Amino acid sequence: MFNRSIKNTIFLNAGAFLLVGILEILSIWASRDNFETVYSFYMHGFNYTLYIMVIIWINHFIFIPFLLDKRRYVLYVILVIGIIFVGAYIRGHAYSWHTVNKMFFFLIYTTGTGMAAFFLRRSIIIQKEKSEKEKLQKEIELNYLKQQVNPHFLFNSLNSIYALSRQQSPETPEVVIQLSELMRYQLESAKKDTVLLKEELEFIENYLLLEEKRLSTRCKIEFVIEGQVSDFTIAPMLLIPFVENAVKHGAQSTNDQSTIDITTTIKGTTLNFCVVNSKPTTVTASKREGTGLENVKRRLQLLYPDHTLDIEDQEKKYRVNLAIDLKAP
Incomplete structure (x- = not known):
């Protein structure tokens, strides 16, 4: 130099x-x-x-x-x-x-x-x-945030397996295999800046199937995809924290009947990702704003600065509505 x-x-x-x-x-x-x-x-x-x-x-x-x-x-x-x-x-x-x-x-x-x-x-x-320093700082911060996603997701998934093992469920071995596949995808995607949107949505679907087995019949989960996924790409593990929060602070925190509705809509180059979960009658003193949610908010600011994120904490349900331009750098 x-x-x-x-x-x-x-x-x-x-x-x-x-x-x-x-x-x-x-x-x-x-x-x-x-x-x-x-x-x-x-x-x-x-x-x-x-x-x-x-x-x-x-x-x-x-x-x-x-x-x-x-x-x-x-x-x-x-x-x-x-x-x-x-x-x-x-x-x-x-x-x-x-x-x-x-x-x-x-x-x-x-x-x-x-x-x-x-x-x-x-x-x-x-x-x-100055531009090179900002770019380097942004890359360092993004790498740090991506590294945080792995242990956070693994921690939540292990909690699910632990719950099944406590129930002595015969599906526990199958769930372990499913988790290993989810972790394989996560580790591979962590090496990339972007992944196919189709693969990311499949990952979310497989995660919901895993949680459905653990939650049995006390939680009704709906996952709908509208529009053409095509060959769009997205930052890896960007949407899963919203889904994890819906499970953790909704169905997982109560023994009552609960619901989780997830709708993914693609219009043009805009992705709308909406997650709505019912809230338990008795709310525990836990904070909704966990590490995963703060992490994804920061990643959205760095990767998709023009995104819109609306979070509504209503009396009986919790709604997250995210919109991002998939063609944005």
């Missing part, structure tokens, strides 16, 4: 030198016959270009980093004007003060133009570095 920065600096300054040289030669082209030889004409242009660039380089590599960037503005202005005046005097004193004045204003113009180019380039570099 350091060598690349040096190469870029050399390249840009060589280009600036060449540009100033061309402009200088063109500016005195009409008076080229006043020079004794073609060589002396080009050497005059070269020397003049070098003279201008030395002042610009002193400003860029000494005055700006050591004075301007450290907010020593008064000293910076004094030294810049001073070096321009000294340069104009050295170059023009052999002719007249009129020439010195012309040189002074010409060097102010060229130095100002160089400064404008310098600050424009630096602004572009700073903006690029």
Whole structure:
């Protein structure tokens, strides 16, 4: 990175030198016959270009980093004007003060133009570095959030198996196999940025089948998909926390009859995911806003900033309505 920065600096300054040289030669082209030889004409242009660039380089590599960037503005202005005046005097004193004045204003113009180019380039570099840092931070945060999903889902699933084993259910071995398949999908999807929406919905369906066996007949689960799933993709494990919460804070928290209704609707490129679960008559003192829900909210902010998420905590039911654009980056 350091060598690349040096190469870029050399390249840009060589280009600036060449540009100033061309402009200088063109500016005195009409008076080229006043020079004794073609060589002396080009050497005059070269020397003049070098003279201008030395002042610009002193400003860029000494005055700006050591004075301007450290907010020593008064000293910076004094030294810049001073070096321009000294340069104009050295170059023009052999002719007249009129020439010195012309040189002074010409060097102010060229130095100002160089400064404008310098600050424009630096602004572009700073903006690029800021964007790269934000992107890196976003990737780090997303990876951290994705890593949190695995233990959270496993914890909830193991609780389901534990409940079946306590009931000495003959379906426990089958449920263990189903869980292993769910975990296999989760581990594989965690390595990807996106998965097929079809696969993600199949994962949710299989999870609901597992929970249905554990909850037996005391919970009625409806899972409906409307619209063309097609080849849409979605961030992995993005929808499952809403489903887990519906099970945990609805059917799992009561022995009464309960319901969970999940509707997935695809209209154009918009996915509407609605989860409605009945609430138990006696509400325990547990918080609905768990780790999984906070996690998915943060992922939605990072991945789908234009999403809409409406959560309604009503007297007899709890509703979550999520809408995201599947074509969004």
